Every structure is written in C-alpha cells, then in structure tokens.
Amino acid sequence: MSKKHTFQTEINQLLDLMIHSLYSNKEIFLRELVSNASDALDKLKYLTLTEEKFKNLDFNPRIDIKFDENKKTLSIIDNGIGMNEEDLINHLGTIAKSGTKSFLSSLSGDKKKDSALIGQFGVGFYSAFMVAEKIIVQTKKAGEDKAFAWISDGKGEYEITPCQKDSQGSEITLYLKDEDKNFASRWEIENIIKKYSEHIQFPIYLHYTHINYEGEGDKKTEKKEDKIEQINNAKAIWKIAKNELKEEDYKEFYKSFSHDNNDPIKWIHTKVEGNLEYTTLFFIPKNAPFDLYRVDYKSGIKLYVKRVFITDDDKELLPQYLRFIRGVIDSEDLPLNVSREILQQNKILSTIKSASTKKILNEIENLSKEEQQYKEFYTQFGKVLKEGLYSDFENKEKILELLRFDTTDKEMLSLKLYKENMPKDQKSIYYLIGENKDLLKASPILEKYAQKGYEVLLLSDEIDSFVMPNVGEYDKIAIKDASSKQALEELGLQEVDEKSKKDFEELCKSIKEILGEQIKEVTLSNTLQSPVALVGEEENAMMANLMRQMGQNPISMPKNLELNINHPIIQKINTMKNNEEFKGLIFLLFDSAKILESGNIQNTKDFTHRIYTLIQKTL
Incomplete structure (x- = not known):
C-alpha cells in the first residue's frame, strides 16, 4: 500500500x-x-x-x-x-x-x-x-x-x-x-x-x-x-605504489573521497611494513570543514582492514586537533570484526595514531617553509592546532614550532624567530591576551615593553586564555603574561623615586577609597605614556575560560590601577580637592583603563553621564 x-x-x-x-x-x-x-x-x-x-x-x-x-x-x-x-x-x-x-x-x-x-x-x-x-x-x-x-x-x-x-x-x-x-x-x-x-x-x-x-x-x-563497459580503475589508490601515481591521481581521489571541489594543499602517503603492516593516505584540505568547531564534527578518516571498510565514525583515529585531516587508514593486522569499543583501546591503532600524528605534523612543518601557502593554511587551521598544546603533550614542542603569532611589530611570527629577534637583556617571551587585536594594540602596558624594545605576542583567539598560561616555556625560555607582576619586574625600568611617592601618596589613598574593591591597589609609574593602566595577570585563566564556555561570567580578579606621574592629567588631578568633581574624574579614568583593557565597562549609563557632565562644564 x-x-x-x-x-x-x-x-x-x-x-x-x-x-x-x-x-x-x-x-x-x-x-x-x-x-x-x-x-x-x-x-x-x-x-x-x-x-x-x-x-x-x-x-x-x-x-x-x-x-x-x-x-x-x-x-x-x-x-x-x-x-x-x-x-x-x-x-x-x-x-x-x-x-x-x-x-x-x-x-x-x-x-x-x-x-x-x-x-x-x-x-x-x-x-x-x-x-x-x-x-x-x-x-x-x-x-x-x-x-x-x-x-x-x-x-x-x-x-x-x-x-x-x-x-x-x-x-x-x-x-x-x-x-x-x-x-x-x-x-x-x-x-x-x-x-x-x-x-x-x-x-x-x-x-x-x-x-x-x-x-x-x-x-x-x-x-x-x-554493451557493458567498466569505466573506472576500481583500485584502492592507497594500495598503489607512490611511484605509480601522479599528482592528478591523488587530487581526483581526494575530491571523490572528501566531496571537496578544491585541490588539497598536501597529501601524505605512507606504507609501513615490519611488526605492524599498514597503509595511510592523508590529505590537508585547502579550506576548513564546516563543522570544524562543532562538538559533533564528522571524522574525516576512514578505517579499513585489508581493504574492507570498517568505520568512518571513529574520532579516535587521529587527535582531535587534527580533525581537519581527510584520509584513509588501512591495517593488515586488525581483526575484521573489531568493535568500536575495542578500537578505542586497541594497541595497534594507538601505534598507528601516534606514528600518523608525527607524519602529519612533519608535513605541516614542511609546509611552513612556504610562507604564503602556510599563511593560507594557518588562517584556516591555526586555532585548532593550538588545542594540541593541552591535549598532546608528546608533540607539544613540535606544535609550538608550528604556531604563528601577531606581535606588536610583526605578523605571523614563529616563536623561533621571536627568540632570535630578542634583545640580549630580554629574559622571557611576553604575551598579552585580549578580545581583539585593536584593543590589545591600544593597551598602555605595551608602552613599557616598547620602551625596552621588546616585542609582545598579541593573543585574541578564545583558546589562548586556556592554553597559553599553561605552556610554561619554549626552548628553555619562559613564556609570561606581559601584564603580570613577574613580567613587569623583569623589565628593570627605573622605579619612581621616594619624593614622587610622597607627592602622590594622598592621591593614591583617595583613589583606593573611591574605587574600593574594583582595584587591588594604586601604584605609580614613570614609564607609561597613557595617564593610567590596569596592571595584573589573569588569575586562573583556565577556570575563567571554562566558565565562559558554560555561558557564565568568570569572576573578575581586581588589578592594580597604575598612574603615570608624568602625565599632565594625573599631575592636575593631584592638585584637586576630593569632592564630587574629583570622584567623577577618577571614575572616568578608571573606566577609560577598563575600555583599553577589555573594550567594555560595567555601567555605561554612569560613564556617559560623567562624560556629559564634563562636556557641559567645559562648555
């Protein structure tokens, strides 16, 4: 029916x-x-x-x-x-x-x-x-x-x-x-x-x-x-010797296999014989798959045993940070009736996974020697590679070599080149994390590093706050948050003299009373160009990132409000009485520091009211 x-x-x-x-x-x-x-x-x-x-x-x-x-x-x-x-x-x-x-x-x-x-x-x-x-x-x-x-x-x-x-x-x-x-x-x-x-x-x-x-x-x-005529080759291309294949063979197979009309950037064809016997054929796509950042992403790897298809739905065949890779794994040693549960704990697959990961990372390293091509690759897949810093400890150093960073002076800079460019007196690699590059470039903290001729990595990917505080070092050089007390102490800049500390002592005390728990303390600087800056490292960045992923606002740790004693605004405010006009200016300075730090403030209504009051008074 x-x-x-x-x-x-x-x-x-x-x-x-x-x-x-x-x-x-x-x-x-x-x-x-x-x-x-x-x-x-x-x-x-x-x-x-x-x-x-x-x-x-x-x-x-x-x-x-x-x-x-x-x-x-x-x-x-x-x-x-x-x-x-x-x-x-x-x-x-x-x-x-x-x-x-x-x-x-x-x-x-x-x-x-x-x-x-x-x-x-x-x-x-x-x-x-x-x-x-x-x-x-x-x-x-x-x-x-x-x-x-x-x-x-x-x-x-x-x-x-x-x-x-x-x-x-x-x-x-x-x-x-x-x-x-x-x-x-x-x-x-x-x-x-x-x-x-x-x-x-x-x-x-x-x-x-x-x-x-x-x-x-x-x-x-x-x-x-x-008549009936066979019109295709009907051979598993990964089983054909590399010297018998042409570039077009790989490209055509990739397109039929991946449903992608673009040519792949690279392919890695490997046959292993010995204690284990297996063949792999991996492709690096030109563009990121649509589901690259989805939890339910589709694996790009098909598993075969002796040319018999087993599964294309096992996300454990390669590390998750390589989920953009497309290709085939064909083992001669696995049993045909292997279950998904067995696959996840199988020593043969674990060995293949480890060796394949190294092969792929080496090929990406070779790709990095072609600057323009690597820039195109990194634009698509750079964020995903960073995930390997916390999920693949075995290849952590290799992954660090593959990462590229925008800095205060350059774009797409490797840590190797950063280290080579460091002045002799620079003790660490410094980074600053924020929501976008424009905000980071406007941060007053960078003024201190510019004075010393130090480059700072500008990190604005969401994953940066999760992985970078836990990297620790690169090639025996410490990696530090540029806003942290420890990093700022390394700059060795001239400290504020005792006379200036005494001259601004009352101002610091008044500002702390006005702002209360919103800041940790008020400090003085003679190296800033901006009138004020918020200084202090992000504490527990990993927990903050997890809270953001769960849709919650992380607990904000108060930072120091640093005053530039050489700036005319700070010098003028230091002569004012502690009244309503004074308080309004202090809040304006604090909000301006917040905007430079994160691009937003908690109470925009009060902020705009203070701006309007100041404009009215000026007029």
Whole structure:
C-alpha cells in the first residue's frame, strides 16, 4: 500500500534551493550518487565477512549506470546494503543531524561556492534534483524480503510503496529535465566518472547501445548491440605504489573521497611494513570543514582492514586537533570484526595514531617553509592546532614550532624567530591576551615593553586564555603574561623615586577609597605614556575560560590601577580637592583603563553621564 510523507522543513528548503537555483557545476550530482552507492557496497562487504547470516551471500560488489537518451532517464544501480521502509524515511525524508541546517545557513549567494558545499554537508542525494524533475529509488535491504520504491518530484512530498526487486541494493532512476538531458549520454557519463570517481574501489559499469552500420547506399542498415563497459580503475589508490601515481591521481581521489571541489594543499602517503603492516593516505584540505568547531564534527578518516571498510565514525583515529585531516587508514593486522569499543583501546591503532600524528605534523612543518601557502593554511587551521598544546603533550614542542603569532611589530611570527629577534637583556617571551587585536594594540602596558624594545605576542583567539598560561616555556625560555607582576619586574625600568611617592601618596589613598574593591591597589609609574593602566595577570585563566564556555561570567580578579606621574592629567588631578568633581574624574579614568583593557565597562549609563557632565562644564 502506498504511503505519502512530507519532507522535513529543512529538506524542503534545500530542495527548493536545488530546483530553482542555477548551479555552475551540476555534474557533481553523479559524483554524490556514485559515492553513496560505494558506501552501500562497503557496508555490505563488511557484513559478509563478519556476520554469519551474510557469509553465504552471493556478493560481487559493483555499480551499474544505465541511461536512455529518448526517455531522458539515468539510473545508478548498486547491489549493496539497500534500505527498508524505515531507512527510506530516515535517510531520504529526514536528516537527523544538523547538516542541512548548517548547509543552508552557510549559503552566501555564491552559487559556485554553494554547489561545492553540497557533498561536504552530507546532503549529496538531494543534489540529483538539480537535474531531475522526478526521482524513483527502488531498494531492498540485504537479508530482508520486502522491497520498496521511494518516489518524489521534490515539491514537498514523497511516496513510499512496495515494489518488486529480486536482489538486495538500490536502483536510483532520474527523470531528467529537458535542459539537463545531456547527462543521459555515454560520453558525458564517462567524463564525469573519470573526473570524480576514477578511484572508487568497486567497478563501475556503463551500459550503452553500440550502433554498427552494414552495407552501403540504399542497402545500408543499422545494427544495434547492447554493451557493458567498466569505466573506472576500481583500485584502492592507497594500495598503489607512490611511484605509480601522479599528482592528478591523488587530487581526483581526494575530491571523490572528501566531496571537496578544491585541490588539497598536501597529501601524505605512507606504507609501513615490519611488526605492524599498514597503509595511510592523508590529505590537508585547502579550506576548513564546516563543522570544524562543532562538538559533533564528522571524522574525516576512514578505517579499513585489508581493504574492507570498517568505520568512518571513529574520532579516535587521529587527535582531535587534527580533525581537519581527510584520509584513509588501512591495517593488515586488525581483526575484521573489531568493535568500536575495542578500537578505542586497541594497541595497534594507538601505534598507528601516534606514528600518523608525527607524519602529519612533519608535513605541516614542511609546509611552513612556504610562507604564503602556510599563511593560507594557518588562517584556516591555526586555532585548532593550538588545542594540541593541552591535549598532546608528546608533540607539544613540535606544535609550538608550528604556531604563528601577531606581535606588536610583526605578523605571523614563529616563536623561533621571536627568540632570535630578542634583545640580549630580554629574559622571557611576553604575551598579552585580549578580545581583539585593536584593543590589545591600544593597551598602555605595551608602552613599557616598547620602551625596552621588546616585542609582545598579541593573543585574541578564545583558546589562548586556556592554553597559553599553561605552556610554561619554549626552548628553555619562559613564556609570561606581559601584564603580570613577574613580567613587569623583569623589565628593570627605573622605579619612581621616594619624593614622587610622597607627592602622590594622598592621591593614591583617595583613589583606593573611591574605587574600593574594583582595584587591588594604586601604584605609580614613570614609564607609561597613557595617564593610567590596569596592571595584573589573569588569575586562573583556565577556570575563567571554562566558565565562559558554560555561558557564565568568570569572576573578575581586581588589578592594580597604575598612574603615570608624568602625565599632565594625573599631575592636575593631584592638585584637586576630593569632592564630587574629583570622584567623577577618577571614575572616568578608571573606566577609560577598563575600555583599553577589555573594550567594555560595567555601567555605561554612569560613564556617559560623567562624560556629559564634563562636556557641559567645559562648555
């Protein structure tokens, strides 16, 4: 009995986009459907080797493509795992994860870019509606008796009805739009498969009709012959020797594997033999995956055992800070029926993970020798690399070498170059953490370091407050918060003389009484250029960062308010009486120091009132 269903709201939006938008790269629909067919074959191949009820299944994995130029139809057929009625609803009518929402929210109006994102967001099946006015999916799940047909024109509804199908697997038939009938063509299909799916590891067969002409003139007759031709290489590229592969082979495999239309920046192809035998092929993408900073990010690594696909959903195959890496791990030593729980504690995988991490970091180090290319890489993935400072102690020093920092004088500076540029009397590497670079550059604290000719690292990534206070040192040089008492003491600047301390003693006392617990104490300086500055390191930065992640405001530790005794404003205020006008000016100075420090103040209403009062008095 036929049943009608309504698409999930997000899928309706997606289908509307597919059907009514003009894409410059429609051909990717075939890449997506072939990739889905390959995944279905992978899953059944695994079951035939691990599940008793499937071991006697006559399974010769393959993908077949058929077309009819007259009827304007194109069919993609696999004999893989197949789907039952529940699967059809879950996979073709609903998206459980937020891939569709993320895809829709990422659209920028650039159609070329939009079509390139389709596969990355896991919505590849729906790309078929770019070229089809109607789609029928006939499918039968392996090990089950019933077959079903899924039918839709992409206009808000789909229908599921029982159908007749002898073998397991799926047959997807596209009824092409008039303007896209060129996809029902032998040469078009061959070109697309060669471009995107050459290294799919299952054979792809194209069914076509070959026409021969016999005789001459009026006696010339047309003879049709049905033919089947394999149109892809069907080899696991990672198992092919490196010297037998060309750059284009790697690039084409990457695109079919990752659903990314861009070439990768680098690839790392490794074969290991000895106590352990395994092969890895990793790619460094040009652009960050859409879910890079999501907790439920999709792993970019597929695990195989003896070329049998095991999983693409294990986040432990590489460290989390390398989650942007795409690729394959193929082990000869793991058992085929290895479970996910066993994988997480498996010593073989742990060894592969450790060795692979070092290989990838070494390749990133090689990449860093190309300044412009590394800048592009670091813009995409620099923040993620920093996570390794607290999660991968084994490679901490290597990661530090790979990090780049903006400083008070330079951009994209490595710690190695920072150290080489340090004046002889500089004792530590100094950094300042804040919400953005502009605020940091305006910090009065930097005036002290500029006076000594010391560069300061300007850190404005959210993760900086979490990792940097715990780094400790680089190459035996201490790394310190530039606003800390310990760092400021190292500057060795001339202290305020006793006479000045006595001259400003009452002012300091009055300011402390007015500001109370908002500051720790009032100190004096003869090295600032600004009239005031808040000085003191962020205490318990790790806890503060965790509180921010939980949506709570961290407890703010009071800092010292430092006065520049040489500034005309401070010298003038030192002669004033402690009255309401005096208090208003003190609060203004304190708020100005807060703004320079963090870009915000607690009570903007009082601040603006004091500004207006001062303006009125001046006028």
